[in-house]
Amino acid sequence: MAIQLSLRSxxxxxxxxxxxxxxxxxxxxxxxxxxxxxxxxxxxxxxxxKIHFMDSSGVGLILGRYRLIxxxxxKLYVANLSPNLERIVSLAGLKEICTIYxxxxxxxxxxx
Amino acid sequence: MNKKAINEMEISFPSYSSxxxxxxxxxxxxxxxxxPTLEEICDxxxxxxxxxxxxxxxxxxxxxxxxxxxxxxxxxxxxxxxxRDKGCGIADVQQAMEPLFTTGGEERAGLGFAVMQSFxxxxxxxxxxxxxxxxTMRKYFSRRLTSxxxx
Numbered sequence: 001m002a003i004q005l006s007l008r009s010x011x012x013x014x015x016x017x018x019x020x021x022x023x024x025x026x027x028x029x030x031x032x033x034x035x036x037x038x039x040x041x042x043x044x045x046x047x048x049x050k051i052h053f054m055d056s057s058g059v060g061l062i063l064g065r066y067r068l069i070x071x072x073x074x075k076l077y078v079a080n081l082s083p084n085l086e087r088i089v090s091l092a093g094l095k096e097i098c099t100i101y102x103x104x105x106x107x108x109x110x111x112x
Numbered sequence: 113m114n115k116k117a118i119n120e121m122e123i124s125f126p127s128y129s130s131x132x133x134x135x136x137x138x139x140x141x142x143x144x145x146x147x148p149t150l151e152e153i154c155d156x157x158x159x160x161x162x163x164x165x166x167x168x169x170x171x172x173x174x175x176x177x178x179x180x181x182x183x184x185x186x187x188x189x190x191x192x193x194x195x196r197d198k199g200c201g202i203a204d205v206q207q208a209m210e211p212l213f214t215t216g217g218e219e220r221a222g223l224g225f226a227v228m229q230s231f232x233x234x235x236x237x238x239x240x241x242x243x244x245x246x247x248t249m250r251k252y253f254s255r256r257l258t259s260x261x262x263x
Contacts, residue, residue, distance in 0.1 A: 019133060021129075021132045021133060021161050021165065022129055022132060022165040022168065022169065023129035023130055023132050023133065025219070029219065053136075053154070053157065053158075053161075054158075055158050055161040055162055055165065055227065056162060056220075056221045056223035056224055056226075056227050057165065057219075057220075057221075059221035059223055060219045060220045060221040061219070063218075063219075063221055064218055064219045067218065084151065084154050084155075084158075087230075088158065088223070088227060091211070091223055091226055091227065091230065092212075092221055092223055
């Protein structure tokens with residue numbers, strides 16, 4: 001499990017790598033929250049392009065980060081879910097609380 | 113479901129969360145004998161991960177207990193996975209199975225049973241307070257064409 005955090009013009013991007021389950025979610029949560037609480041970004045992007053497995057703990061991770069950045073009015077973006085991950089996310093109806101997109105649809109935005 | 117299994121295996125391990133990845137990988141590896149598609153294996157791994165996580169978070173809560181898994185393979189590409197804990201049990205199974213219901217706190221989505229239900233073909237949950245919970249999942253892998261049939 002690995003995570004890369006980068007902050008660029010008010011956008012905090014967390015590029016996640018590996019498998020997300022209840023065991024690994026804890027470390028991810030701590031790393032993201034510590035960076036987000038420090039920088040209070042307007043946009044938090046969770047990039048799932050290198051996640052090859054995720055159970056509902058990943059949904060919990062998304063929900064929890066939504067709650068956190070909502071405290072200062074930040075917006076949550078969930079990027080590059082594979083079709084398998086999208087099926088789990090769709091069970092939770094997350095589309096109402098965050099923007100879900102693929103890199104190819106949003107190339108310009110993610111390049112900024 | 114045919115009665116006689118063509119192969120079966122059992123594993124048991126302590127409810128450390130580091131064993132979640134082991135459990136789903138072990139079962140996926142055993143199920144590979146039925147030659148499932150990648151998507152079917154992914155579904156199975158996800159469902160197993162949910163069931164094992166439930167044993168860890170809810171069944172054994174703040175203690176460590178043993179999780180018992182029995183996997184059986186049947187003819188016609190069917191698999192059953194039974195995952196059991198001897199933990200606290202569930203008072204109201206129906207309520208626990210409702211999507212978004214959780215007693216796991218803010219970081220849990222309450223989707224465990226919903227995922228098991230939608231990623232397998234049959235889900236049975238039996239539980240007794242103070243005795244533990246048993247989750248049995250069955251999945252039917254699609255029949256794949258052999259190279260002869262495809263050609």
